[in-house]
Structure formats: structure tokens, C-alpha cells
Amino acid sequence: MELFGFGPHLMIDGYHASSEKLDDVELIRKVLDELPVEMEMTKILPPHVQRYNGTTPEDSGVTGVVIIAESHIAIHTFPQRGFLSVDVFSCKEFDVQKALNYLIEHFEMGRYDTHFINRGKEFPKDLTEAERIVSGEREYLEARIA
Template identity: 35%
Template sequence: MLVHLMLELYNIDRGILENEPLLRRVLTEYPDRVGMEKVSPVHLYDIETSNPLDAGMSGFVVIAQSHISLHAWPEYGEVDIDICSCKEFSQEDAIAYAKEIFQTDDVESHFVVRATRSLRPDEPDPARLEAALAARRKKATEVR
């Protein structure tokens, strides 16, 4: 199973949405805030398009369970955040963090359950997990 929380936050101060260190911090902190394991650095891009009104910042961080992304549009006072994960998490905590950091109560949220036929178990089979860990240790030893 895969769960996907989509947030749109409105009426945000332009300065917040143009604050690159703040947006980077959001992507850095979000995994811990929702109980996820961050497995990549934060990727954040200053987006310039053919329409200057669509300019803004877009970024993502890969988590062990999938990803967290955001798209900020200062011109419109809006940020969109997606949290996609095969591990359940508190929607309430995710929304509360977004409202706190972006200083708005104007939030639209959507929650979708996806991959309902996935063969990936909620808990890994202990024998398969041990075999995968042993293979990883062996590979790490061979690389040295």
C-alpha cells in the first residue's frame, strides 16, 4: 500500500516563499516530522519559466519509503507539498508542520491510498531481510 498526502497552502507571505534556506529546511526536517528515513540530500531548484508569474522554487527529498516534494510560487502566495510513502504517517502532524512553517491556516488537503495490490509487505519477511543484509555486508566488504 502507498499513501499520498497532497497539501496546497494559500495566503503565504511572499518573503517566506522566496526564502531558499527556509524551503531547504522544510525538506530537511519533514522526514523526521512524519517518522520517515531520509536517504538523499535535499534537491531544491530556482525555477524560471517562459511565464515569469510561474517562477518559484521546487524541490524534493527521497525517503526510504518514497519522497517528499514541494513547489512554491511567491507570485501567488502558494506552496504545494506532496508526501508519498509506503509507510503510514500522521496526516495531522504533516499538516500542522506545514501550517506552522508557512504561517497560514488556509490549507487544502487530499489523501489518496494507492498501490492497494502491491506485493510489498508491511513488515519484511525475517529470512529475506537477513539474506538481503548479508548480501549488502558482503558487497561492502568486496568494495574495500
């Protein structure tokens, strides 16, 4: 059980992905519709997916988001670059590897970087424990500055 913080935020930068799949509005809508179910999250609204025509073909792509009770999942694609960025942010713990595997499979990513943070460290799920942790971090930082 998480004692502090609002929740996990998984950020994925995908490279060498299938340009055809990154340009497929219906596939992105399907992924945003299915991924919350796979992750045992609760969709509040259906996914919203929009094609974007940038100033150059390389800057064009598809953007989609699904609002979930736990927060949101967003996908931004750049088909001509074979690149996508994905955010999975939730106030509830989720299986990071399962989400990553699902996205790798559906977009055929050749390579990816992930970043993972726990957001809202001072969010009071257990106020006493949050205060202890934050206080300790502040003391550590003050000692480094002095």
C-alpha cells in the same frame, strides 16, 4: 496494520502563504531536511532545492524534493501567487495532521486544501486480503455499469 496498498499520499494545496517564505530557498531546504525526521522517515539523500524562473514572475518559484526510503516529499512554490503544492508519499503510515501542521506553521498558509489517497491498492502486503477487496470493488463497479 495496513493490509493492502503501497501507502498513503498526502497532497496539500496551500493558499495565501507568506511570499517571503515561499521564496526562501534555505527555508525550503530546511523544511525538506526536518520534515522526514519529524515524520519518522528515513532520508536517503539530502534535499535538492532549485529556484525556477518562469516566463512570468507569477510562474517563478522554488521547487524541492527529498528522497526518503519510504518514497518522497516534494514542495513547489509560487511566491507571487502565495501558493504552494506539497506531496508527502510514503509506503509507511504517518501522522497526516502532524505533517500538515508543520507545513502550515513554516509557510504561514492562510488556507489550504488537502487530498489523501492510499496508493497501490493491489500492492500485495497481504495478497489474500488485497484480492478480496479488489474483487469486491470490481463486482460493485460491474453492477453499476450493467
